[in-house]
Amino acid sequence: EDKVVQSPLSLVVHEGDTVTLNCSYEVTNFRSLLWYKQEKKAPTFLFMLTSSGIEKKSGRLSSILDKKELFSILNITATQTGDSAVYLCAVFSTNAGKSTFGDGTTLTVKP
């Protein structure tokens, strides 16, 4: 059975801090890993990672994948209160249509 584990489950930081969110996985026939941000509504797409060692960046957010050790990290630098959300990691297999999500990391950024 495919499995995705995120850590920590929750995190409270202050504005300006840097955070690292973790996602480890055990998936048969790995294809891609995706990160989503969820703010009390539907998830919104952040990054898709397919190859090891290639960092994806978008503003203060960045992410990288290690296919040998089967994990990914999501970094957020200079956090803002607007970064408060649940961050979801999802792994897609080559079995078309099948996806497995982690339980998410709840990030709270205090002013």
Next chain:
Amino acid sequence: EAQVTQNPRYLITVTGKKLTVTCSQNMNHEYMSWYRQDPGLGLRQIYYSMNVEVTDKGDVPEGYKVSRKEKRNFPLILESPSPNQTSLYFCASSFSGLPPDGYTFGSGTRLTVV
């Protein structure tokens, strides 16, 4: 506007009373999927459909049915709802179901079964 529309947004029902949550997309996507999300948990896949008349079970299909008679619609049917199906439900669609095609999610349906 390209979107996935779910209805209703909120629903309170009683145990055993059949209900249908509708999902419709206007992007000509071939792939559609249903997820449920419970407090503190990520999204768990219920059913997905790669195309018309093609549906497959996800990780938690028990107690649910789906149909895909036309490309744009993918209703989720609860024949005999039970309290453990109280959850937040999301419908999603994409062109192929495989990244890099991103998913478009609906706004969610919050279902309470009493």
